């Protein structure tokens with residue numbers, strides 16, 4: 730069994746694309762409420778970690794646990810059996826993901842983008858969902874934009890709607906995959922400000938893939954440096970950025986900062 734205090738646990742997880750090993754027996758424990766930043770060179774497997782948690786990718790070896798329950802498997806007798814669709818569906822509800830590109834529903838207003846999913850997926854009443862959507866749009870600084878359509882918004886505004894929409898599902902765990910990398914530089918800070926608020930609020934477990942090193946340093950409890958599908962080094966931000974132990978971490982940081 731897994732530890733119920735952990736939001737996420739990977740044990741010996743390997744992911745292959747054909748002959749290419751993208752994750753190599755990766756193990757990782759994230760306590761509830763912890764904010765983690767995944768950093769590392771392009772192709773090191775960071776996004777794959779998030780996609781596995783979203784059940785967008787299968788794994789070839791190991792186990793993944795979410796809130797103390799196996800994600801891809803279900804307990805059966807003394808062992809584990811493959812998960813059913815129902816189990817996967819229930820597990821996905823623990824997790825919200827914000828992608829690099831915003832993936833909003835183009836035919837829905839901003840308010841509908843945030844209010845509809847909880848009604849459809851969670852069965853929340855429309856009154857409650859509309860109220861919650863308004864609160865969340867206020868949180869991301871878009872209280873005035875509820876009646877707009879995504880095409881009428883800037884990239885930064887779209888990303889803030891995407892964050893509000895993910896939060897509307899009240900997930901215990903939020904995954905952010907380079908949420909600012911598709912934005913014009915002048916729009917990055919408004920999205921980081923929203924992420925900062927969510928991090929400060931404290932309850933939500935966050936896994937953030939980012940190239941914004943100073944931001945990762947500011948909001949994370951722990952940094953994971955991945956290279957070649959493995960965690961090369963992990964530690965508190967100050968240690969990783971000021972005193973990295975591994976040569977590969979040092980070289981990466983020297984290049985990027």
Ligand code: ADP
Pocket residue numbers: 746749751769770771772773774775776777778
């Ligand atoms: P990162 O997020 O660190 O840039 P990814 O997790 O996106 O890395 O990718 C890790 C590796 O897996 C890369 O070499 C990438 O080319 C490869 N990869 C990702 N998705 C696929 C796919 N659908 N088919 C084949 N290879 C893939």
